Amino acid sequence: MVKRQGERGMPIRLPERHSSAGFRPLAQQRHIHILSKLASVGTVQVGMLARDLRVSEMTIRRDLVDLEKEGRLTRIHGGAVDTGKHRRTVIDRDEPLFEARLQRQYEAKQRIAAAAARLAAGCKTIALDVGSTTLLLARQLHGESQAKIFTNSVRIAADLAAHTAEVYLPGGRMRRDEMSIGGRTAVEQFQDLWFDIAFVGVSGMTTSGIFDYSFEDVDMKRVYLRRSSMKVVLCDASKFERMSLVHIAPLDGFDILITDAAPPPQIAKALADANVRVDIVTDTD
Amino acid sequence: MVKRQGERGMPIRLPERHSSAGFRPLAQQRHIHILSKLASVGTVQVGMLARDLRVSEMTIRRDLVDLEKEGRLTRIHGGAVDTGKHRRTVIDRDEPLFEARLQRQYEAKQRIAAAAARLAAGCKTIALDVGSTTLLLARQLHGESQAKIFTNSVRIAADLAAHTAEVYLPGGRMRRDEMSIGGRTAVEQFQDLWFDIAFVGVSGMTTSGIFDYSFEDVDMKRVYLRRSSMKVVLCDASKFERMSLVHIAPLDGFDILITDAAPPPQIAKALADANVRVDIVTDTD
DNA sequence: GATGATGTTTGAATTTGTGCGAATCCTTGT
DNA sequence: ACAAGGATTCGCACAAATTCAAACATCATC
Numbered sequence: 182m183v184k185r186q187g188e189r190g191m192p193i194r195l196p197e198r199h200s201s202a203g204f205r206p207l208a209q210q211r212h213i214h215i216l217s218k219l220a221s222v223g224t225v226q227v228g229m230l231a232r233d234l235r236v237s238e239m240t241i242r243r244d245l246v247d248l249e250k251e252g253r254l255t256r257i258h259g260g261a262v263d264t265g266k267h268r269r270t271v272i273d274r275d276e277p278l279f280e281a282r283l284q285r286q287y288e289a290k291q292r293i294a295a296a297a298a299r300l301a302a303g304c305k306t307i308a309l310d311v312g313s314t315t316l317l318l319a320r321q322l323h324g325e326s327q328a329k330i331f332t333n334s335v336r337i338a339a340d341l342a343a344h345t346a347e348v349y350l351p352g353g354r355m356r357r358d359e360m361s362i363g364g365r366t367a368v369e370q371f372q373d374l375w376f377d378i379a380f381v382g383v384s385g386m387t388t389s390g391i392f393d394y395s396f397e398d399v400d401m402k403r404v405y406l407r408r409s410s411m412k413v414v415l416c417d418a419s420k421f422e423r424m425s426l427v428h429i430a431p432l433d434g435f436d437i438l439i440t441d442a443a444p445p446p447q448i449a450k451a452l453a454d455a456n457v458r459v460d461i462v463t464d465t466d
Numbered sequence: 467m468v469k470r471q472g473e474r475g476m477p478i479r480l481p482e483r484h485s486s487a488g489f490r491p492l493a494q495q496r497h498i499h500i501l502s503k504l505a506s507v508g509t510v511q512v513g514m515l516a517r518d519l520r521v522s523e524m525t526i527r528r529d530l531v532d533l534e535k536e537g538r539l540t541r542i543h544g545g546a547v548d549t550g551k552h553r554r555t556v557i558d559r560d561e562p563l564f565e566a567r568l569q570r571q572y573e574a575k576q577r578i579a580a581a582a583a584r585l586a587a588g589c590k591t592i593a594l595d596v597g598s599t600t601l602l603l604a605r606q607l608h609g610e611s612q613a614k615i616f617t618n619s620v621r622i623a624a625d626l627a628a629h630t631a632e633v634y635l636p637g638g639r640m641r642r643d644e645m646s647i648g649g650r651t652a653v654e655q656f657q658d659l660w661f662d663i664a665f666v667g668v669s670g671m672t673t674s675g676i677f678d679y680s681f682e683d684v685d686m687k688r689v690y691l692r693r694s695s696m697k698v699v700l701c702d703a704s705k706f707e708r709m710s711l712v713h714i715a716p717l718d719g720f721d722i723l724i725t726d727a728a729p730p731p732q733i734a735k736a737l738a739d740a741n742v743r744v745d746i747v748t749d750t751d
Numbered sequence: 752g753a754t755g756a757t758g759t760t761t762g763a764a765t766t767t768g769t770g771c772g773a774a775t776c777c778t779t780g781t
Numbered sequence: 782a783c784a785a786g787g788a789t790t791c792g793c794a795c796a797a798a799t800t801c802a803a804a805c806a807t808c809a810t811c
Binding site: 224226257258259260262335336338339342343347348349350351352353354355357360362366367370 | 492493494495620621623624627628632633634635636637638639640642645647651652655
């Protein structure tokens, strides 16, 4: 059976030259709706989407098939989860958001963290940003007992406590959800230090730079990037071409990008122009 | 066909919906819920999960089998525990030392903490010292969502994160065992503040004052006692007549002592002379 | 009418629920 | 300490429910 778009072969994403009437937007809008839902909650259900978008479940399934072909999501029984290996991801009604974020793209983050840990080996002073990927990195650093680790994440500090020799935190108010410490005083305490290497997580990356959705944590990210010899950004591939609330820095604001898949061409070029080394940790292990 | 809860009669409230339900949690969502529970509590029970997720116990068991195959947990009779290699997110299985201390005199500490929590009710700024009793107190403060809580214990901060509105930490190096933050900079950050009430734990008390075995934490204890309107010492009865490494303050350095049994006569007299109010929480509640 | 997207039907595939015997755990008695 | 008894939990096998996707019908636009 030939799919309705089967003859296309290539995933051409032309803006559809359909002149006047905007009937096409419907499908397009559904796709956007689905993807944005995925981005915010990590999972979608066929029935729920059908109800939200006032279309049949069959249509939703066809949408999901299309989006899966483009690699934007992974279909599972009953719905879909955002890209990454099957079996993981999702949010929960009443449980911490963080845990859900941690599960999303778990394998990718794990691989990224492993590569980052290799990079950090031997460094004496290591700065760790807030985030789920950096938390996984922290766990890989348990062995580095001779390093001093600086982080504004209480979660990471608590995790490192039992294993790593020296953990330093800035002072200030702790954010509830993220368990990060931010604010002016916190930034001041760290900005006079100098780190051998800093690992910063982001929530989006475009040709114009790296982004994060957290207003409060951005200042500290900037400090990390400003005050370290080697500036490493951890960013799984789902975050390419995605902007967020706050612009952290342009692409030449860091040295190394560790990710799990090749970035899209424009970003790849921009990274090359900015002299950023790109480490891609592939799926095949 | 008899429902699994059929004998209960009415109160079953299953969200019976039409085909486009989306109410039953996706398999992945259940997995997340389970892992997340595991991360926060350490163990899960089949029955409880089935109730939480509104699915049959069989389904939960199948989930657990799947997750065990992925190595994310270890199944035990009646439920599952988290496997050692995936450590918990918020706070880890506290190291033996701390856990042991927490168990020692557990009931006494719990009662003391409860009395302290009553004392703290309504206070706007609360300082919490490091220690096992103060940790129990922190857990009783989960409801006090309008208070600002200051502590140099990362353990307490992590514990409070999910429940209490505002938690403040000083910056500095974290001690491994106690997960406390100390040092000159930490002390400096707190000594300009003023607390409504401060709770300080001690490891010994004699007629000459209160003592602690931790060299690093004493300075912060002194700050708490110096900078708060109400200075409360938490001290279970086993610590009377015991000295420790460091002398924190004389008996007139605080206002209220909460303990679980009447202190020996000499100390009682010395406390009376120092104008300390003694709250004894008896075994009979 | 041709084209392409969407809705509907229907049987297959997958997931979930239930019954019931076996296994395990817990308590109690000796 | 060991065994018996009772209760709970497990997991297989099968039934029920849900979801999937192919085939076809329908609708809209050009």
